[in-house]
Amino acid sequence: MIQKVLVANRGEIARRVFATCRALGIATVAVHSDADADAPFVTDADAAVRLPGNAPAETYLRGDLVIAAAKATGADAIHPGYGFLSENAEFAAAVREAGLVWIGPDPEAIEAMGSKVRSKELMAQAGGPVAGMLEPEAMTEADLPLVVKASSGGGGRGMRVVRELDALPAALEQAAAEAGSAFGDATVFVEHYLEHARHVEVQVMADVHGTCWVVGDRDCSLQRRHQKVVEEAPAPGLSEATRTTLHDAARALVKQVGYTGAGTVEFLVAERDDRDALVSFLEMNTRLQVEHPVTEAVTGLDLVALQIAVAEGRALHEVTGLAEPPVSRGHAIEVRLYAEDPADGFAPQTGTVRAFEVPGATTRFGTLTGHGLRLDSGIEGGSEVGIHYDAMLAKIIAYGPDRATATRALRGALDRTRIHGVATNLDLLRGILGAGEFSDPAALSTLLLEEKLADWSQPRGDASVVRRYAVAAALASATAAAQGARVLSRIPAGFRNVPSQPLTASYAVGGEELTVAYASQRGRLVPVGEDEATTAASVAADRVVLVHDGVEESYAVTLGAGFVDVDGPQGPLDLAVVPRFVDPADQVAEGSLLAPMPGSVVSVAVEQGQSVAKGDVVLVLEAMKMQHTITAPTDGVVAELAVAAGSQVESGAVLAVIEEAAAQENVEGDPA
Template sequence: MTAPFSSLLVANRGEIALRVFRTCADLGIRTVAVATPADAEAPHARAADRTVAVDSYLDATAVVAAAVAAGAEAVHPGYGFLSENAVFARAVLDAGLVWVGPSPEVIDLMGRKDRARDAAEAAGVPVVPAYPVDGDPAGFDLPVLVKAAAGGGGKGMRVVRRVEEYADALAAARREAAASFGDDTLLVEKYVERGRHVEVQVLGLADGTVLHLRDRDCSAQRRHQKVLEEAPAPTRSEAEATAAEARWTDAARLAASVGYVGAGTVELLLDVETGRHYFLEMNTRLQVEHPVTELISGVDLVAAQLRVAAGEDPGLGTQDDLRFAGHAMEARVYAEDAWGGFLPQAGTATHVAWPTEVTGGGSGGVTVRVDHALGSGQRITTSYDPMLGKVVVHAPDRESARAALVRALEETAVLGVVTNTGFLRALAASAAYADLGLPGGLDTSWLDRVEIGGPDLPAPDEAAARALVAAELARRDASATRGPFALDGWRSAAAPAPHVVPWLAPAPVAGEEPVVPTDVSPAGRLGVLRRSAHAVEAVVDGQRWRFEEPDPFAPTAAAAGDGALAAPMPGTVTSVAVGEGEVVEAGQVLVTMEAMKMELALRAPFDGVVTTVVAVVGRQVALGDLLLEVGADA
């Protein structure tokens, strides 16, 4: 089969650029990358046949000029950045290039939640009740969801449960929407307390036919951002299976009604209490979670996109010709501290180990796939989305897929930077996720309702991690010595002495030595361990730990008082609301920060007076940097 294009530019970076390049390599298509100066040596820049420098991935004019200069025949937008930008799509077409995606007119229509909602109603697809943005919240059926009409990814969304919260929620959502999408238009809809996020993958062909590739469940979310995804969406009864078919049909009908061509996703909200589904929005591009659909369908969605964009038949046949098998799950690995409020992280990934990929169904029929763009020694910044990669598995059924995902996450190890891998493993192994689709199981707001690190989702046990690490160090020390100097604990007329690591072993019971248990085995739990002169860094059950030997000469008092506000994440200071000498009240917002499009407000810890202001608007700060201090009001 001939290649649909001779060359293709991917207007994106990171793992999605590499993902598209893989299919291009299979089809014999020459690849072109764009890269900012900071990304000159990034994996996607090195992997392309040719790389063109641009100052920003959001500069549509520069990206189109790069495609023309490199002799690219077509442009694939990936996701994020300019992928749902109709102006960019028109610029690509005006330059005489092929746009891999729906027409600019359809992007304009379906890429905005407000217009897409109207289109869904016209197509007979159910929608969530809505309210006027400038209406009186006292007349709303609270709670409601305030959300940005443009864009996605959970940006510009706020849940309002009380009338007095409405004005602040509108203001915050507008700021975030303007910063993320350059458009602060908002929608207000009834908020479904217990809902599942189910989306249908559609593929519109050049002849007007729309195929669906069934659905995905993306209900594992925090702050409206997806964490785990799976395909197909679990159904536990014949009635639920029938309802699923209705969702697929609704999605395909909506896409056909607007003349959709290419790959797209119709996102639906499934009310857990009633079983009814409602249209949420349409993503006019490839989704981050597309691999789970590829694994259950056997369809290369990127190849299908390219064939359709070239005006060709992708060779999938009719809807009845499509075949689906097994269950797939995907976990998004982020540079963030999930156990510490999901705050973004930055730094150098000193060591990176991804699970070994298995294709075609390995032991137990399990396939493991990793889409990533992160290797050892790579610098992670807050300039882009915090996603580092995706760990994806496929197995004959949901439970075996869940077990395979837990194992794959245990094999994932990133040192040097905090990631959410341990959290993902704990979530995938939790009873709530096992019961997704059942009463009491996980839904879209579960992660926002439960205590992260509480009984429903326990945090990793530091004492157990210390014991495992110490036991492994003891084993290494013992195996490194021989003969009369062997660390075997031998002593005359007594039982062998224990291997004592005073600063690393778990805290001892009063009156006892900090002894490493002899029955602790790191096998299967300890992913990787790196030792330095006075510290050890390890991954246990997917969770990164760093244990440092206490410095006996370090001052015991804190460098800053209780009123010190330090940066809880690396990022940019966006506002400083007070000056030195001002009187503040407990809970008053003093400084706001932004990182990876997430806004964070820092508040006064108590009533007092601002004694020091270090924060400067627009300045980059590192994790732990002092921003401001509040002293007690004499």
Template sequence: MAMFTSVLVANRGEIARRVFRTARELGVSTVAVHSTADASMPYVGEADAAVHLPGNAPGETYLRTELLIEAARRAGADAVHPGYGFLSENATFARAVEDAGLAWIGPPPQAIESMGSKIEAKKLMDAAGVPVLPRLSADDVTEAELPVLVKASAGGGGRGMRVVHHLEDLRSEIAAAEAEALSAFGDGTVFCEPYLATGRHIEVQILADHHGTIWAVGERECSIQRRHQKVLEEAPSPLVERLPSMRAELFAAARKAAEAIGYVGAGTVEFLADDSGRFYFLEMNTRLQVEHPVTESTTGLDLVALQFAIASGEALPAEPPAALGHSIEVRLYAEDPACDWQPQTGTLQRFHLGDVAEFGPGGPRSGLPWLRVDSGVVSGSEVSPYYDAMLAKVIVWGATRAEAATRLAAELSKAQIHGVRTNRDLLVRTLRHPAFLAGDTDTAFFDRNGLEELSRPLAEPAVEELCALAAALADAARRRGTAKVQKGLPSGWRNVPSQAQTKSYRVGDSTYEVAYRLTRDGPVVAGDVRLVDAGAERVLLELGGVRRAFDVAAYPGLVCVDSALGSVALKPVERFADPSAQVAAGSLLAPMPGTVIRVAVKVGDKVEQGQPLLWLEAMKMEHTISAPADGMLAELAVGPGQQVEVGAVLAVVQAAEGEDA
């Protein structure tokens, strides 16, 4: 079978860019598809050809089989790579691609079908001798079997998944999981299984060719999760490193799973393990995994190139290369830890890390930098409400696990990420935490070590105040630099001592009013801080005899200050507030653009603090809008099906007497 000449990636963002990188190296031309919202995204411009899919929602665009195949025909593609997510594990789509005479860069449709339902997959694996957890009937769950996990049969990524600790909550949680699964995957089927609160999430990378060779290409551990979504992945697994005999058993089980369904291509067999090394089949992902870069970094393989080769009929060597060193990947999300991790939208004003290998493979065998970034965005990109909130995967290789963790934490802490709030501080604190460094990384890591503490900003309040001073001094330098008259005089200079210059900034719930004064000798004095130099973009301050540099970037309504002490985003406080921008006390504002999917209350209802009032759907997830205090619903501004913009008033709660609005 000859290598194809042009590949359409039926996906978007980071994974599309990743596949394009390998295709270019192989001399294969590339075709992108894009929604209306994605028209200006980097992956579209990087493709040799691009086809517009009218609309924004996945159901209108990336989930439309007929549109994707028509796009491939129009652009002259002779192969389709599905990426991950969307239709990557849809057997109907795979068959349609093959029926259209296009090469399908993925496993056989029947293999996808056999693993497409987690319920049926577990039956198959049980029959093949792969250990599985028992499936529980929702009608027969007893108090003794709690807690249980409700899972979507057709998907993953934490969607359609709920942990149930109380029997009386089971029905409502199943209904919520069904609704979310239907929205995300087009299939609302869910099932129950025992919930292991402190398990290890271990997965094995599989590659299988058409000639009967099956590789188990190392294992990965993905135990550190929040709301059942992976946050950090690494290879090899700390647990398996501690229990060497476990690796051979895992690999044998993974190969047995692949053999049972006649698997061909790249895939991942996922297991849940306990600290003793016992493990149970969770699911098989019949596609390239999000966390595949850590395997590439430790083995030197290009897994996408191997997908291309296998789809072209090439045979794998008898054995895969041995792994070398350690690799860690973190998922950088646009989300606000201080607001219940709500996804963030808007302009990513700046996105910059150090010397990186974009889309890898990275690591010692590649000759590329040991820091790798796989991202669908660049400086200036718009973060849309329609898709997943992940900005980038940041991957590092090290000779040892400790070295990799130290390197990655340092690079993340120095990164310039302006315009949207992220989980960066959580990632850095996790990488530096003693429990993580000791390999104590089960699925209860955040529960045990305190998610709130781990997500606390790296910059302490004293640093925030120092950054506010740097922002004010940079602003003064900027204004003097653009002044029409007396440009050489510093702002606020007086021949005799006068009142200090002041400026206020807000960071979260805190407001900092900074004051500084010019003297005859030139330096600005603010408490015990001495100004060394100030420009519009860089300020040097001396505190207690220690000089520190602050990089300052100003945008409309936002100032970002980066230093070795941490990164701080400040909002300038206007001296005279715009009355039209004020909202009524007790107003609940939309935290992001989205669609109201249901409302649980009506005007005049009494509500309690924390009570769910309505639900928004954005970024393929449901988001609950709850009452901020006890009181009465005085106004309801939206209804089911209504689209809302960020900041729109959804409802107004009139606080009970004696309560703060």
């Protein structure tokens, strides 16, 4: 029996495994980078070992250091979580060679499934549905659209959709570079891109005694840039014939490979009227999936506990008391909360999480025993979100008797969620769950979210909604300032002896600036100007009640240095205080290219003094495992180059300055 488990991972998955280990009476060990020294998962463990450095390549991807940590702490088993070393066959073999228990499939199975090319060959041998790979040199317009994929890894990294043949060479190069950086394997391949298909996956669990369970299926179609955003179980709207095809293919692949442990077999599915669905195998993930909680909710199983039991050599029927896998009951939906800014092209965000709360969560990291909410989070209030790791902050899961009930419960949970300090996709998640298309399984596809992104990213309503948040912030701030005054403290907030003009406050919200006006009337603060339609029923430094169209709305307000956090009827909103006077030091030169996010400069394609054309690549920035290309906004000359390959930059930092060609000619005295 396993006595102590080291989790070779971080964040919410480390906390998830620790939770099950505690329930089983198993001691736990965390490993952590310097950046993660104070992260919640570290304090969740019974013991922790530092991996010096920050970048994954020098910390979480150092298998030798992880194994040494296990030996130093007396751990007798290693659980890899997902990502990092979870699908590294060499690491799995090294764990076993060190005399430790590997909580995962055999290294041979990991190696076979780790290559999408090889896994397709094995699925074909098992008689499953497989799309053929294409030769880039032989492509014609008739083959479009295409998709370039990394042979190793996943999560959308090393993946590019190609709609014009001229773009294929660049897509191959970019995908290979990103795959090499993320997975250490730059191998990519090309296949037909099946548009408006659904992404459906099958959960499998197999023991060493030859038993293979198909533990239901999930729909993961709602994706952004090939990263999953919403997942649910069971996959809604599938015909029984299609479901049987998927389950049979997954089971056949497990048997073909001799697989043991937890795994996920993924497919693209295109349902067609009056015909069999078009099903195409994507890949097999030889690990636990991010979205495993929805399967746990509808089956009542603890998949981590089963992973541990299988690693101990126990039979599935012995552990569960079941002769067959449980039938899925009810419906579960999971959303992924990411640190990204919808107003800035969903660029990854960093910073301090000032507050995080999901009221009504009935369990954390554990299987729901009844209908309710589950929260799996890698962060708490006060956590730091850095540039080195994935942008996912938490997963929120709702389980109900049917899909409509689960959707309503999850939407309600998101409405009540409080998170401040970093921009997130919370509004987008609320927009998705409230959309009519989401309620119709027939409308689901891997392109749906991209197609509806503009509509679903703006669920707060018209501009007046945001203005009321700003009004609440301004009134609370004025009240706090008056209460904290060291002199003339008895003068009402906002009072002016000669009120020729109202008081104003300006805030930056979602990349835009807005100004609200207010005044003191008979000792009470009231909105004025275009906000006069809103009145203040009560004002305190931490709570403001506004009346709009006869409806009272309550706003909880938290004031800070340079920011105001407001929680109102439409959820949380961060407002950055705009100073009345701009510091000249904060101004940047015209033509400056600013870092859209904190990150590391992977490569620089230009030199100072070099001429560039609009759209030319200037440099490539990597943040949270994704690469972002920075291009020249206009024809001109690189007047300044502030970074080099390997440079670490903060959001808003000047990367380079491109001086327009016309301006350069004038400087050189070229006659007009």
